[in-house]
Amino acid sequence: MSYEPVIGLEIHAQLLTRSKIFCGCSTAFGAPPNTHVCPVCLGLPGALPVLNRQAVDFAIRTGLALGCRIQSRSIFARKNYFYPDLPKGYQISQYELPVAVDGALEWTSDGQTRRVGITRVHMEEDAGKSLHEGFADAARRSYVDFNRSGVPLVEIVTEPDLRSAADAADFFERLRAILVRIGVNDGNMEEGSLRCDANVSVRPAGATTLGTKAEVKNLNSFRFLQKALEYEIARQTELLEEGGTVTQETRLWDAAAGVTVSMRSKEEAHDYRYFPEPDLPPLVIDDARVEATRAALPELPAAREARYVAEFGLPKTDAATLVLRMPGLDDYFEATAQASGNPREAANTVLGLVRARMNDEGIGSVDALRAKLPEARLAELIGLVTRGEISRPVAKDVFDRMFASGEPAAAIVAREGLAQIDDEAAITAVIARVLAEQEDAVAQYRGGRTATFGFLVGQVMRATGGKANPKRVNALLRQALEAES
Numbered sequence: 001m002s003y004e005p006v007i008g009l010e011i012h013a014q015l016l017t018r019s020k021i022f023c024g025c026s027t028a029f030g031a032p033p034n035t036h037v038c039p040v041c042l043g044l045p046g047a048l049p050v051l052n053r054q055a056v057d058f059a060i061r062t063g064l065a066l067g068c069r070i071q072s073r074s075i076f077a078r079k080n081y082f083y084p085d086l087p088k089g090y091q092i093s094q095y096e097l098p099v100a101v102d103g104a105l106e107w108t109s110d111g112q113t114r115r116v117g118i119t120r121v122h123m124e125e126d127a128g129k130s131l132h133e134g135f136a137d138a139a140r141r142s143y144v145d146f147n148r149s150g151v152p153l154v155e156i157v158t159e160p161d162l163r164s165a166a167d168a169a170d171f172f173e174r175l176r177a178i179l180v181r182i183g184v185n186d187g188n189m190e191e192g193s194l195r196c197d198a199n200v201s202v203r204p205a206g207a208t209t210l211g212t213k214a215e216v217k218n219l220n221s222f223r224f225l226q227k228a229l230e231y232e233i234a235r236q237t238e239l240l241e242e243g244g245t246v247t248q249e250t251r252l253w254d255a256a257a258g259v260t261v262s263m264r265s266k267e268e269a270h271d272y273r274y275f276p277e278p279d280l281p282p283l284v285i286d287d288a289r290v291e292a293t294r295a296a297l298p299e300l301p302a303a304r305e306a307r308y309v310a311e312f313g314l315p316k317t318d319a320a321t322l323v324l325r326m327p328g329l330d331d332y333f334e335a336t337a338q339a340s341g342n343p344r345e346a347a348n349t350v351l352g353l354v355r356a357r358m359n360d361e362g363i364g365s366v367d368a369l370r371a372k373l374p375e376a377r378l379a380e381l382i383g384l385v386t387r388g389e390i391s392r393p394v395a396k397d398v399f400d401r402m403f404a405s406g407e408p409a410a411a412i413v414a415r416e417g418l419a420q421i422d423d424e425a426a427i428t429a430v431i432a433r434v435l436a437e438q439e440d441a442v443a444q445y446r447g448g449r450t451a452t453f454g455f456l457v458g459q460v461m462r463a464t465g466g467k468a469n470p471k472r473v474n475a476l477l478r479q480a481l482e483a484e485s
Contacts, residue, residue, distance in 0.1 A: 001204055003205060003237045003241075004163060004203060004205045005200060005201070005233045006200070006203060007160060007164075007165075007167075007168050007199065008160035008161070009158045009162070009172065009197070009198055010156070010157050010158075010199070011194070012126075012153050012155050012194070014185060014186075014194070015185065016183065016184055016186060017055050017058065020052065021049075021123070021124075021151070022050060022051065023038050025038050033147065036147040037146045041146065043088030043089070048279050049092065049279055051076075051280060052152060056283065057293065058183075059100065060099065060285065060290060061296075062100070062121050063099060064100075064293060065181075065182050066178070067118070068100035068102060068103030069101055069102050071100065073282050074282065075094065075276055075282050075283070076280045077092075077094060078276075079091040079092075079093045079272045083127070084144050085129055085130045085149070086127045087146060091125060092280070093122065093155075094122035094123055094124060095122075095274040097282075098121060099285070100120065100121035102118070104117050105118065105174065107171075115161065116158050116159065116162060119158060119159055120156075120157050121155070122155055122157075123153070123154055124154075124155060125151065126149065126151040126152075126153050128145055128147070129144070129147075129148050130143070131143040156175065165225075166226060169226035174302075174324060176194060176327075177324045181300060181301055182298060196220070196225055197219070198225060199213045200214060200236070202233060202236045202240065211246060213246075213248060214246065215251065216232060216252070216253055217250055217252055227253075231260055232251070247265060249263070250262075251263055301324065305323045308322065308330075308347075313344060322347065322351070326366065331366070332350065332369065335379075336349075336379050339375055339379030340379035340383050342382055342383075349399075353396060354378070357399075373402060381395060381399060381402065384413065388422065389419055390413055391467060392470070394418045394466050398412050398413060398418060418465075419467070421464055424472065424476065427469070427472055428476055430460055435481075437459075441456055445481055453478070453481070457474060460477060
């Protein structure tokens with residue numbers, strides 16, 4: 001019997017507000033422990049929450065970007081459970097009446113359209129963080145940092161519409177691109193501002209009833225999500241094929257071992273005893289606020305990806321890489337393309353030279369890239385190539401120098417004498433010298449082994465320090481070889 005997976009995701013995204021959801025404490029990452037706290041986010045007696053208006057605007061924006069219906073009335077609830085990093089003994093969240101419902105995310109991959117329903121988008125506060133390592137007495141004690149307590153989140157819950165681990169990772173990546181594009185989340189999974197839980201079960205292919213699910217918690221990268229789901233699908237399938245049963249439980253991904261491990265079983269699951277938050281009135285959102293937010297939405301990633309293909313003639317894979325892989329890389333590319341007037345060359349340069357250098361130097365954000373190499377400087381280099389003033393091999397050398405020194409491309413080319421050689425007589429003289437030095441390769445070419453032509457082109461380019469016009473080298477070399485054969 002063959003089995004198919006059924007996957008649904010729950011994504012927690014930190015909203016990009018400067019202050020917490022119910023108080024004025026800072027949401028900035030990396031502060032010393034327990035310095036961004038107050039009586040409200042510490043849950044001290046008598047402290048009352050006040051809802052952050054911008055957090056509501058961001059939640060509305062998220063719902064609209066995901067095609068949801070914004071509810072005119074939503075209610076906050078108390079989600080009751082005990083854990084050391086939850087100072088009040090409950091979490092303020094939304095339950096029966098969330099801010100947004102009934103959306104979907106659609107995209108095309110490998111020629112097939114995928115559609116994942118969005119069950120709900122609801123607002124909630126984050127908990128604190130338990131610290132178990134890095135202390136002299138860590139073997140005996142754990143510590144709690146409440147800086148994250150009260151940080152505003154939206155939780156995005158999907159329908160169980162995903163059927164493979166790869167599609168789940170693709171969906172998560174596309175969702176991140178949307179959240180970053182609309183300005184509600186920074187997409188930084190390493191800092192915990194975007195986290196994913198996955199619910200996965202398997203069932204006989206063609207069946208309509210759901211199997212017993214396991215929840216895999218706190219997956220903070222696309223690769224970990226895919227690997228964890230692949231392992232869990234294989235684990236559950238093997239259990240069923242051997243006549244066993246799957247236990248409903250919560251599991252954790254052990255990245256080092258490449259396995260999921262049991263965290264708690266269904267019998268140990270919490271009864272959260274939701275009830276309406278008595279200190280917050282119902283959240284009422286009028287139609288005018290919704291429509292104003294809708295009108296202000298920027299171009300979404302799917303539309304931008306399609307525009308890059310239609311308007312700039314980029315391959316779909318290049319367009320998807322620019323839009324999805326790193327937040328802001330598409331803006332950097334587009335500014336470079338506009339300034340240079342050559343979108344294709346801009347895309348090739350950004351996806352090739354720029355990304356390679358970012359990886360080599362550990363540059364993790366487009367802002368850091370922009371500080372090293374502004375778009376206008378890169379566009380100047382692309383313009384030199386487009387106009388034929390330097391060759392592509394030389395452009396790579398100039399790019400490296402620009403990145404290291406910040407000097408303009410034209411200044412480097414002028415100082416180092418790197419301008420492209422386009423003079424026919426000069427190139428012909430180099431070709432004659434190369435043919436005289438490479439008699440064996442010339443004989444092989446004239447004997448029918450035309451593959452040696454590329455080798456001879458390379459020798460000519462090497463002899464000119466990469467400065468010769470490659471098109472003219474190809475034409476003149478072929479002419480010389482055929483004239484003397």
